[in-house]
Every structure is written in C-alpha cells, then in structure tokens.
Amino acid sequence: MELYSERGFDQTTVAEIAARAGLTERTFFRHYADKREVLFAGSEMLTERLVSSVAGAADSSTPLDTVVAALEEIGALIQESRGRDFARARRSVVAANPGLQERELIKLASWANTLAGALRERGDKDPTATLAAETGVAVFRVAFDRWVGDGNDLDLPALIRESLGTLKGLTGDYRRPATERAQTPPVERTLRS
C-alpha cells in the first residue's frame, strides 16, 4: 500500500512489493494472483462472514435489518483488522485507477448477490431479497465513504446503522424543509421545528 500510494498502482511492480515486504516474488504469488488482488485481500473471508451472519439472524429480523447487520459485522472486521488509515490509502489508490474502480464495483455487486442468495436461503422471496441486499450494500457504501472521508474518528458500524436510519427516514413521509441538515433523522427534525 505504501508503494501504491507513493508511486501509483500502475508504476509499482510485484518485484518492488516483494522487496519492500522482504519476500520473494514467488512467495508473493503464493498469496496473490496479481498485484491487483493485494487490494482485495480478505474479500472471500468477508463474503463467507456475510453468509454466516445472515444464516444466523433471528427469524424475526427483517430482510433489510438482517443484511445491514451482516454488513455491520464486516464493517467492524474491516475497522479492527486494517483500520481507517489503510482504508483511506487504499481509497486513494483505487480512485486513481479506473480498472481498480471497476474491480471495486464488481466486489460490491458480488456482495449484493451473495446477500440476496443468503436471504433466499432463509426463506425470503424475490424481489424482496434482491432489493434488501442491493439497498443494504448502498447503505454500506455511503457509510464507508463517510468513514474513509471524514476528518474525525467515527466508528464504521455506527455509521452503517446511522446510514440505515437515514434510509428509513427517506422512505417515510420525509419532507425537505428549506434549511434542513440532511444528516438529522426526521424524528429529531420534527421535534425541533
């Protein structure tokens, strides 16, 4: 990640990565198919975690709450394992490279597919399952962007819950007053006005 940040993704070679990490190229390739996959490491483990979280959800949990709880779980994992500085550096590298942006879109689309499948496994029907999964991933993306982007030290799982709250406000009879602060949940807004 240091090398990608310093000289750009395209300009970095696997030989340089291996040298910086004190490994042989051969060892590198035992772990990663190519230098792109370094940025998507752990993705399979996260996908498995999404599936097991949905499978373990209470029967009374709504499809959307189930999906968002699963995404909160992996949000906590991401935050604890590599942390926000890594995520921020990674974001800059991905943002500078259209190929990586595509790969990122594909990753999120595959999460949505996985989540929809896991919901169907527990008995949710389509289009509900797909809609809950796609919407949950949208909730995650917005929260993740804030987590990576904000100057202050916010908690990713809390941001995901907050993002779900914002969505729930949006689908209610939310009306936009002239001087709204969009982040404020509708209930608070009503109390203040």
Added chain:
Amino acid sequence: MELYSERGFDQTTVAEIAARAGLTERTFFRHYADKREVLFAGSEMLTERLVSSVAGAADSSTPLDTVVAALEEIGALIQESRGRDFARARRSVVAANPGLQERELIKLASWANTLAGALRERGDKDPTATLAAETGVAVFRVAFDRWVGDGNDLDLPALIRESLGTLKGLTGDYRRPATERAQTPPVERTLRS
C-alpha cells in the same frame, strides 16, 4: 443484437455488424467507438434525462421519490424506444460476457453518481443525496430484472413504482410471516391476516 445473440459478442466483428446493417465500417465507427458501445447506445441521452427530471421535480418531492420518478421516466423511454425483446436479447449477451457485465455495473454506478449530483444541485445534502441515488438505482435494477425476466407483459415504470413500494415496506416495521408472499405490500398483508 441479432449477431451478438446468434454467435456471441466476442465472435462478432464490426465488419459483420456493418454488413448486416447495410453500412460501411466507417459509418459504424462514426456512431460507435467500438462494438461494445452498441450495447450502451443512448446512455448519454438517458443520463441527461435523469438530470433534467430531477431538476424539474417539485420542491416538495422527497429525494428518493425524486430519484425514482426520474428512473421511471427513463424506464418509460427504454420500454418505448427499444422494447422488452431488445432488452431481453441484450441481457443474454451481457450475461455471457464478464467485460460487458462490468461495463453495465459502471453504467449504473454512473447513473447513481449523476443522480446524487442532481439532488445536490436542488439542495439535498450528503449523505442523503448519495443514499437516495444509490437506493433509487437499486430499486430500478430490481424492477428492470423483473421486466426483462418475467414471462408476462409487465410495464417497466409500473414495476419501478412497485419496487419502490416494496422498499418502503422493507424499511417500515415489516415482519416476515411464515407464509409470506414477499411481493405483497405490508398494508395489504395486515388487512388480510
């Protein structure tokens, strides 16, 4: 589209497309950068339409309703211009080719970005704007999949509205009864049970 369906996207050459359409290759390239762009023709026009629809929405329209109304508008355009048989053939071609699937994801991501920008233009703040845009596109995708996939002759804009209704049900205090029909909005379900 005939050629893509008959022999696959990769196996079709621009020369063959031009011959089938009774054009020279030169004329083809005046309209499309490459053979991939044939499948994404009209995308710019649709994007412009999304922006103008959001810009023209009533001030009282919620961000999510505004986005979904814009997507309904282009849903109607897609249905009227090329129709469902075209969409169905196109879907098969795209599904068979990972590169085209990626391009499709990018198209939808760019719609979401465009819609979020248009919402911000009318005064909606982030994360509300981004969340409404991303969620709206999820609503559209689910509706579009049903439109293309279903055997019967459904109306795309109506499916988009229905998909929004499903989402609104999902974010309420939706609980999944043992024998639910997921498509049924919660209000009806309550009345029946």
